[in-house]
Amino acid sequence: MTSAQEFKGKKGLLRLWNALGYSRDGIAAAWRHEAAFREEVLLAVVTIPLAFYLGKTGVERALLVSSVLLILIVEILNSAIEAVVDKASPEKHDLAKRAKDMGSAAVLFSLLNAAAVWLCILWP
Numbered sequence: 001m002t003s004a005q006e007f008k009g010k011k012g013l014l015r016l017w018n019a020l021g022y023s024r025d026g027i028a029a030a031w032r033h034e035a036a037f038r039e040e041v042l043l044a045v046v047t048i049p050l051a052f053y054l055g056k057t058g059v060e061r062a063l064l065v066s067s068v069l070l071i072l073i074v075e076i077l078n079s080a081i082e083a084v085v086d087k088a089s090p091e092k093h094d095l096a097k098r099a100k101d102m103g104s105a106a107v108l109f110s111l112l113n114a115a116a117v118w119l120c121i122l123w124p
Contacts, residue, residue: 067114074110078103
């Protein structure tokens with residue numbers, strides 16, 4: 001395991017390369033450990049191509065696609081919150097429950113947002 005300090009002095013392309021590696025590792029961890037993320041990726045695999053087909057303008061396509069990508073972003077953030085809470089407080093605690101519930105609520109709002117965007121654009 002590497003420490004954060006090891007890469008603090010890195011600049012330019014090396015820093016970017018390291019950041020891309022961390023992002024790849026984060027996506028892989030979400031895929032490996034989070035069933036909800038895998039389900040949402042499958043949803044994205046279906047809906048993103050559909051967005052390009054159903055959207056009539058560039059703005060509509062962008063809204064349809066970004067609403068789906070937002071679900072994935074929020075799910076990854078929720079999973080990160082849950083992992084940190086589990087590490088910091090393995091026993092049951094009101095604040096731990098609150099943090100996890102709020103992360104879950106954020107995912108719910110991102111799903112509702114996507115549904116609203118798709119409905120607004122596709123409803124005649």
